[in-house]
Amino acid sequence: MELGFLSPLFQQPGPWASVYLPPATATEDAAKQHELTVRSVCDDLAAQGADRDTCEALRQRLAGARAERAPGVAAFAAGGRVVLDLPLPTAPGRPAAHWAALPHTSPLLELMDDTPPCLIALVDRTGADFRLDAGTGSRPAGSVEGEDWPVHRTASASWSERHFQNSVENTWEQNAAGIARALHEAFTDSGAGAVVLAGDPRERREVYDKLPEEVRAVTVETEHGGRAPGSGTPRLDEEVERARHRLRGRRTEEILDRYRTGLGLHGEQAATVSGVPALVEAAQSHRIAALLISPHGSDLEREVWVGPDPDQLSTRRSDLQYLGETSPSPAPAGDALLRSAAVTGAEVLTVPEVREAPEGGLGALLRGTAPVSAQAR
Structure with a gap:
């Protein structure tokens, strides 16, 4: 897990209020129960010594948490304002409130998804669209456009047509090289740990072959999905999840192996x-x-x-x-x-x-x- 998302918590002094809140129950009196839960955690913070402004800032923020679809929320506040709030993919077992010198971040280890994000590259003969998937849906992560002429072969065997077909091959080659460069940059900039390459077999193979070795090592090709609008499929989503979890498993084993071996040095x-x-x-x-x-x-x-x-x-x-x-x-x-x-x-x-x-x-x-x-x- 990379902790860059926590950096706002370490740019100002404490003390800090840290709250972990499960979702409201799906009952008729859910709104009332949520209000009572929020009031309870804020009272708990006040009893621990939290100032009134910080408690009120959290109360206002948490009052709207019931409408969120995430299984839970974590919120961190100091100096009368909420500095960071996070939707949690895993629900906390119970509401919890902490007032201390540092943000109480260790519970996030169990509640956040630490599987690396995956970069999805949807390629065709003229370019590629990139999307980043961190387990909660994908978002755009850039695109690249190559030459769009000539990109189609003909069936003729005349000299002029053979010359034209050579131009097509050159265009494909140039476009694949440009897509590979852009994919490498997007991979580096996005912080992704894996790549799923989707599109027609020939195009994605040419792009794959032109990727740097360190990117090829974490890239898988899939026949599901493509660049055309509406070509996304559930099978592409499944392939992305498998790629993320395979990488997480390999990384875990690598680090644990190094740790075990290092204990003897x-x-x-x-x-x-x-x-x-x-x-x-x-x-x-x-x-x-x-x-x-x-x-x-x-x-x-x-x-x-x-x-x-x-x-x-x-x-x-x-x-x-x-x-x-x-x-x-x-x-x-x-x-x-x-x-x-x-x-x-x-x-x-x-x-x-x-x-x-x-x-x-x-x-x-x-x-x-x-x-x-x-x-x-």
Whole structure:
């Protein structure tokens, strides 16, 4: 999971109100029940010390959440305004409210879809349309137009027609190269992890062959769908979902394999760390490349100390005071490390299987080390 969408939460100081709200029940008194739930979570925040303006901003925002079709909503507020609200693809088990120095983001690990988005390329002989699908429907992600003449062959065998057909071949070749370049750019810009290439067999194969190797490695071709209006099919949607989940599975196994192998290395070659003290030290020096988290790990709630700057985190209050932060605040380790990962661009991998997870539920691959697979050889 990439945490760029959380960046607004780390651009202003707290304290923060964090609310997780399930959908209203489909009953006759749903509106009344939703109103009571919202009032209850806001009262809970006030009892925890939240200021009136922040509680009121959340009350107004959450009052409209009942009309949303998402299974739930998460909202984060500070300084009298709602900074970020997110529709949740998975419903929270119950309403929850937190008032703390940091946004309480660790519940998102179970409630958000961390499967990478997929770039869909719908190609024909003259160009391509790109769409990005992150699991909640697709949205436009650009297009490219090539030459539209000549693009059709003829059946004649005369010299002039053969010359014309060579021109057709050249046009196809140029268009395929242009589409491949545009697809590479769209893939890089969109943050997608996989590509589904749809269209007529010849066109999509020519485009596929011209893609850079790193893009071909995550690209699948499908016979379902195309560029013409109305050519989308349920089978294309299914292919997109399969591509996203295949990539997620491969990425999970890759990172877990590197983590397991790295546990046996020491000193300068050490590529992994586990345990809150070692993770905090790695976060302080921006060395975390991938943070591994099990949502139910005991270390997520272990207390650490934080300041307003993401680099200000420590296992001991006195360490931050020594560095000049006169009023450090306690925070769960999970929230503090997620803040650091979001700010430094580290990848976050949710490990739902307890037997696969690091001990305590927290571990990391480090930057600045050679790939573990290479070291092991």
